[in-house]
Amino acid sequence: MTPQTVCLLVEDQTPNQVRMKQALMAAFPDIKVEVVGSLKEARHWLSGEQSKTDYVFELAVIDLGLPDGSGIDLITDITKSHPLVTCIVSSIYDDDVHLFDALSAGARGYLVKNQEPEMIVHYLQRIKQGEPPLSPSVALRLLKHFRTHTVTEQPDIHLTGRETETLALLARGLTIAEVARHLLLSPPTVAGYVRTIYQKLNISTRAEATLQAVKRGLA
Amino acid sequence: MQSLSISNLKALLASQKQRAWKLWLILTIAVLSTAISFGLALQGKTLEGLIRGTDTLNLAVTGHPASSLISLKRSGEMPFVVLPSDLITQIDAIETYAEVDAYLERQDEIMTILKGPTVIVGLQPVGRPAFEAEVKVIALRISDFDGSFWVCLFVGLTAFLVGGCVWCLKPDEKVTQVLALNGFGMLIAAVSSSAAFAQPFALPSGMISALTALNHFATVLFGLTTVGIFLLFPKPLISNRQYWLFLAAGVPLLVLDQLRLLSIPSGLIIFCFLVVIAAIGLVAIQFHNTRRAPHLRASLVWMGLAVIASGGIWCVTIAAYALQGQFDTMPESFIFLSFLILYVGIAVGVARFRLFDVGDWALRLFFFTAAALLFICLDAALIYMAGMAQNSAMAVALLVIAFGYLPFRDMLWRRFVRSKTLSENELMGHVLEMAFEPETSQRQVQWQALLQKLFVPLTISPSPVPVSETYIDKDNLHLFVPGHLDTPALQVSYPQSGRGLFAPRHIDLVDHILRLSRKAALGLNAYERGAAEQRQRLAQDLHDDVGAKLVSGLIVADEASRPFIYGALNDIREIAAALVNERAPLDRTLAEIRHEAVRRLDAAKIALEWPLWPEDEAFVELTALQKKALASTVREAITNIIKHSGATCVTALFRIEGEVLRARLVDDGGGFPDAVLDGQSGGQGLKSMMDRIGQMNGKVRLENLAAGASVAFDFPLTPASAFKLGVHA
Structure with missing residues (x-):
């Protein structure tokens, strides 16, 4: 039996957490979503993650505007420590500067929060299939x-x-x-x-x- | 102006060697002539204590009051009675040749008497018996020289040095050569007059004759070259050969004069009259000839004014003395001064030095001369006609000039010189209009219109050379204006419809306007920056605060209201972009729209046929509002297709026709319901699509095809309409 895939969702606002979790579940029915609300929590989860072997950490969906810092730093960390993990940015910002910084840090995808859920699901599937979206x-x-x-x-x-x-x-x-x-x-x-x-x-x-x-x- | 003098200086240094000998020649002649003048004047003899009046001689002897000298004798000889005619210094003023001969004979007799160390003079004190006294004969000292000697020498030297310098500056032009000759004539005339003008008691007849001959030669040379200058300058009226023939005419004239065939000794005065008349006539002809050459005309105006002023003064003075029958007492040395005006005027004209100022200065000088003449005439009229005492007449004349003429002169001055400038208010109006004009091309048109109004030039063209600061070219025909407010640098040529020249005050005027418009633009920029910052803040607030709240609202919203919230979020993004007023290239905008459409259709499993925007299409920018209208309309149309058409394939076509963007989206679905096509119903989406495109002055057309439907829309890309609408929206 293949170990279960896990996705780290870093998002501080509850409604968004719920919405994104729903979208993730819709896109990948077997996925386990780990929700954290801040950089600190995310780093804490990352430090404990390596010892576990019952699932595979493959995906991270990260909000840029977090209460204790920018999600971009977290992307940089994950890209370094977990090069196989696909980092996706989820943000209210839809501008090139934020996006470009995220991509430079190692993000592989970018979701704008105010899109229809179907579109978000569609994007997530594409990314997972190895087709990174590029505007x-x-x-x-x-x-x-x-x-x-x-x-x-x-x-x-x-x-x-x-x-x-x-x-x-x-x-x-x-x-x-x-x-x-x-x-x-x-x-x-x-x-x-x-x-x-x-x-x-x-x-x-x-x-x-x-x-x-x-x-x-x-x- | 500065660059002009510097370039002159450079040219002077470059050709210093070839000019050096000319300069030395001029200086040597000047020094020699001065020495000769003094040498000749010091030849004269006088008596100790003698005071010369216009036609009297007074002598102060110790123990007696100053008495008039009536006779002269050597001890033991017959007394020689001194007549007023013996005191004439101007042989040309003597009316007949017989009188001239008698004058010369008596001069020799006086010289013979004065040979001894002393003479016995007969003196007549006022109201007392005459008596005799012995006085010493002495050589004339420099301090005894009459004022006219100095005036004459000054005029001669100035004329010669000015003419010589102009010749050194431009040695290759015939007119400067002639001018140098002209100055030389003036110098010789001065030198040959110096012995008489120093006013000794008498001079040897041989010397008088020789100097008179020389003086006549100089007069003829001066007169002919004066006329000659106007035959050559500014435009040659006769050929070279004819010119030399004209100058050669002086030889027979001189011969006739020396052979006493001109019927009167003062024949050359008539010659001078003719010269003045001929010069004025030639100035008039040249004035006509230079009507299309403003820089030449400017020199001519200056020269012509000098001719008229000096020639006029000369003629009036001579006529006045002739009318009063006091021809012989005419102060000829002062007539020299009037010729100096003529001469310097001509020299300035020929050298074309600082001619950009000449237009104004000529008028100023004209008004000044007019005031002086008017004053003299009034003064004389009041004395002679109204019989007023001299002092009160002068006061009345002064008052009349001050209260009558000067305001009149100012009025003329404003009319002729200042009328072409705009008032500060008008200027400010033009500048503000120009600075606040949003379109560069319009701004350029306004700037050129302002220059046209100010200078009435024949042409305004883009400057062929880069211009960093306003300047005038060497000939004062072209004004170079630097670029400002995104307008290019300009060359403004031939002001006053080709009749005028540019002057330094025009540079000041242009610089003033440039400063004003820069200030205005800075103010406008600051205002726009402030307004933009405010819009930016608004956009940020709208995007961040309202956006975040809507996102939060999404979670509690039900499935029916959620699409409206998504729509609202999209609108907020686009309104924010419109507030910041970002302009966007059409090709990139279409790429973004395509990107969005293809993804949405992909998710809905509908194929999209959207040919790439041609890369060689002209660069077009959309305003934020146009971009929003285009993006929203395509989004809305795609939404409709996804939701209602049941299509499997969409074709999107975009093209530019002239200034209009045309778009068409065709699907192979079920088509619009008839109620929608009739305009009776239709969702909010279709209505807002029509509104948006309508606001851009465009149209939306919906139609059903054999299979499927088509949404077509177009709107003009012209910025003017977009600007107008931007104000409404």
């Missing part, structure tokens, strides 16, 4: 980021031609399936590109942060 404005931001941030010398964080093409098409409003059709590739391949792009963003952001720190004599 055109974020795709544009990513393109710009990789075009201008060449401060690091590592070649592995530059985008390949295919990845750039994928981003450019996403920026024009296509879905991953449509991009795949356009480029004569399979949807999983294009979804793979997007995940790679996320990783590269994460790496390049961290590399950049390190570089900045070195420059300022902090590291």
Whole structure:
């Protein structure tokens, strides 16, 4: 018997907790949802989680505006300590800046709270299937980021031609399936590109942060 | 102005070598001439204690009051009676050649008597018997020189140095060469007059004859070159050959004069009259010729004014003395001064130095001259006609000038010089209108209209060179205005419909306007920033507070009311965006809308055919309101399709036709109920769709197809209508 999948839901407001829990249950009927209301509680749960073996920690849905800090820090932590966990942001904010920061920290998806429950369910399923959603404005931001941030010398964080093409098409409003059709590739391949792009963003952001720190004599 | 003088200086340094010898030549001639003048004047002799009046000689001998000198003799000889005619210093003023000869003979006789160390003079004190006394003959000292000597030398030297310097500055122009010759003529005239103007008792006849001949040569040279300047400048009226022929005409004239064939000794005075008349006539012709060349005309106005002022004074003075029959007592040295006006005027015109100011200065000078002439005429009229005493006549004349002429002059001044400027209020009005104009292109039009109003230029064009500060080109024909408030730098050319020139005060005016409009724009920016911040806060509050409460409300809401809350949340987001007034590129907006539609249809398992927005389509920006209308309408249409149509496939088409955005969403579903198509019913969604597009001056059309339905809408993209609507909304 495969161990049960567990999802960490970090959300401080009860109505949202209930709503998101319902959506998660609808999207993944077998999932066990662990609800916490603050960064502190979340970190506490994370520290105890490793010793348990009766379930697999696979998914984290994190609100950005938490009473004791920003969810982005938590995403950074989880990405480092649990690289296999998919972090999804759930936020009232629907702007590029918050989203981009979350993606840089290692988030793989972004849910805006005020969408219809069916849409949230749909998104969650897509993410789980390995199709990270990417809005055109974020795709544009990513393109710009990789075009201008060449401060690091590592070649592995530059985008390949295919990845750039994928981003450019996403920026024009296509879905991953449509991009795949356009480029004569399979949807999983294009979804793979997007995940790679996320990783590269994460790496390049961290590399950049390190570089900045070195420059300022902090590291 | 500064750049002009600097560039002049640079040019001067660059060609210093070739100019150096010319400058030295000019200075050497000036020094030599001065020395010769003094040398000649110091040749004269006088008696100790002699005081010369206009036509009297007075001598103060110790023990006697000052008495008039009536005769002169060497001891043991017959006395020589001194006549008023012996005291003439202007041989040209003598009316006949016989009198000239007699004058020269008597001058020699006086010189013979004065050869000894002393002479015996006959003196006639007032109301007492005449007596004789012995006085010493002495050489004329510098302190004895008459004032006219100094005036004459000053005029000669000034004219020559000014002419010489202009020639050194622009050695290659014929007109400057002629001007230098002209100045040289004036100098020789001065030098040749110096011996007589120093007013010794007498001069040897040989010297008088020689100096008179030289003076006539100088007069002819000066006269012909004066006319010659206007034959060449500003526009050549005759060919080179004709010009030299014209100058050569001076030779026969001089020969005739020296052969005494001009019938009277003062023939050259008539020549001078003719020169003045010819010069005025040529100025008139040149004025006509330069009507399309404002910078040339400006020099001409200046030169012409000088000719008229000096020539006029000269003619009036001579005529006055001639009428009074006192021709021989005319103070010729002061006539020289009037020629200096003429000369300096011409030199300034030719050198074109600071000509941008000349227009004003010429008028100022004209008014000043007019005031002076009026004063003299009034004074004279009151004395001679009304028989008033001199002092009271002068006072009355002054009062009349002060209360009558000066206000009149100010009125003329305003009319001719200042009338073209706008009042501060009008200016401010224009500036504010321009600064508050939201459209750059309109602002540019207004700015050009203002410049047009201020300067009436023939052309206003984008400046071919970058302009960092307002300046005028060297010829004063073009004004370069820096860009401001997003308008480009401009070149304003040929002011006053090509009749005028730019002056430094125009730079001041433009700079003043630029300062005003920058201030206005800063004020407007500050206001807009404040308003934007307030809107931003409002948007933030709306989004965060109201949004959060609605989200909380979702949990307690039932399934029926939940969609309204989602709708409200969406609206809040879009209203917040509209409040912040973000403009968005059309292509990105469509990408976002497509992204949303494709996801929603995907979730509803409906296929979407939405061709990519062409990448080469022109860049179009939507206002926040247009963006909201577009996004809401497409969202609403998609909602309808998902909820009511039962379609399996949707096609979305967008295109720009001229200034209009056209959109069409076609599905293969069941179509609209007839009641909806008739406009009798239809949900809140359809109604708000119509409202939104209507507010953008657009239209929505619903129709049923053979299979399925179509929602088409369009609205104009012109910013003006959007702006208007923005005010309503």
